[in-house]
Amino acid sequence: MTLRIASIWRRALLLSAVVAMLLLSLLLVACGSSTSASSNGNSNISTSSTTTSQSTSGSSSSSSSSIQGANQQVQNAIKSVDSAQNDVNSADATAATESGTPTLP
Amino acid sequence: MKKFNLSTFSKRFAVFGVLALMAIGALIPATAFAASTQPAKCAAGDVQCVITAGDTLIANRQTALNTLNSKVSSDLSSHKITADQASALQSDVSTNQTGLANLKTKLDAEKSASAARQDVVNIFLQFRIYAVVLPRDYRRLEMDIEINAKAVMQGAAPVIQAAISKAPASKQARLNALFSDYQKEVAAAETQLDTAQTDFPAMTPENFNQNRTSYESTRQALDTALKTARVDLHKAANDLQKMANILGIKA
Numbered sequence: 001m002t003l004r005i006a007s008i009w010r011r012a013l014l015l016s017a018v019v020a021m022l023l024l025s026l027l028l029v030a031c032g033s034s035t036s037a038s039s040n041g042n043s044n045i046s047t048s049s050t051t052t053s054q055s056t057s058g059s060s061s062s063s064s065s066s067i068q069g070a071n072q073q074v075q076n077a078i079k080s081v082d083s084a085q086n087d088v089n090s091a092d093a094t095a096a097t098e099s100g101t102p103t104l105p
Numbered sequence: 106m107k108k109f110n111l112s113t114f115s116k117r118f119a120v121f122g123v124l125a126l127m128a129i130g131a132l133i134p135a136t137a138f139a140a141s142t143q144p145a146k147c148a149a150g151d152v153q154c155v156i157t158a159g160d161t162l163i164a165n166r167q168t169a170l171n172t173l174n175s176k177v178s179s180d181l182s183s184h185k186i187t188a189d190q191a192s193a194l195q196s197d198v199s200t201n202q203t204g205l206a207n208l209k210t211k212l213d214a215e216k217s218a219s220a221a222r223q224d225v226v227n228i229f230l231q232f233r234i235y236a237v238v239l240p241r242d243y244r245r246l247e248m249d250i251e252i253n254a255k256a257v258m259q260g261a262a263p264v265i266q267a268a269i270s271k272a273p274a275s276k277q278a279r280l281n282a283l284f285s286d287y288q289k290e291v292a293a294a295e296t297q298l299d300t301a302q303t304d305f306p307a308m309t310p311e312n313f314n315q316n317r318t319s320y321e322s323t324r325q326a327l328d329t330a331l332k333t334a335r336v337d338l339h340k341a342a343n344d345l346q347k348m349a350n351i352l353g354i355k356a
Binding site for chain 2: 081
């Protein structure tokens with residue numbers, strides 16, 4: 001009986017350890033992705049720390065929306081540039097198949 | 106002293122062996138298992154075999170050109186490139202596809218294996234779809250998109266200036282410094298893109314076949330110009346994002 005209780009106790013401990021490890025790894029993954037998001041250049045930068053300084057006057061609000069639109073356009077254009085660069089890399093990867101002397105059938 | 110246990114030793118050795126094999130398997134590049142891109146060998150006088158192999162080479166190139174054409178059409182409909190920019194690329198795709206189709210007609214009608222083999226050589230030498238056409242045209246597409254990104258940034262300048270002029274005095278100095286850098290980076294990108302445009306005419310199958318050193322140096326110069334322009338555009342976009350942040354604009 002004592003042996004059985006000890007075995008159940010050991011299993012419970014093992015299960016707790018596994019759950020703790022799982023939680024720890026989830027926490028680490030979450031920390032990692034938030035760090036990479038904050039260091040990932042320009043496209044999705046959070047502006048929450050500066051939003052409080054936004055002016056509330058009419059003309060300033062309209063210029064804010066204009067610059068917001070301009071910024072969005074520019075950031076989208078940059079994404080397109082990066083995507084085009086990836087296509088160049090893919091084309092270069094297949095270029096090697098034809099760079100030498102052709103092997104005839 | 107610990108007793109030597111043969112059974113435990115052999116079990117451990119087996120586990121180690123399996124792990125070692127798995128590690129070696131992971132180290133072998135996946136390309137080693139990839140299907141060969143070279144045509145199958147035909148018997149010396151087997152015309153039909155050479156024709157079939159040549160047709161496959163042509164079909165693969167036509168497919169790759171179709172992919173480029175679709176990409177150009179998609180970029181045009183999403184306004185990443187203009188109609189003129191799309192037209193220039195589509196025209197090049199069309200020229201190469203027609204040339205390959207004509208070569209296929211000639212190849213399919215060949216009666217001797219040596220003539221058929223010469224047609225197959227011409228798939229490579231005359232067209233260089235993989236080595237020259239696709240790398241060049243995808244670079245032109247990238248350049249067009251960079252030119253358009255630069256134009257968007259230039260167009261945004263008056264909007265940015267207007268926003269800066271309405272910003273609180275305490276933020277003006279920082280905003281003006283960022284705007285000045287923004288304009289400097291956009292101008293630097295423009296210079297690089299002007300340089301890049303001069304490199305394209307030399308990127309031909311003829312130069313690739315006959316003057317490879319010059320061809321490669323042109324390609325490298327083009328890559329440097331496109332990369333530098335890309336970096337400049339990124340810096341300008343970062344400047345704008347920082348300005349937007351200071352002005353309290355959400356992304």
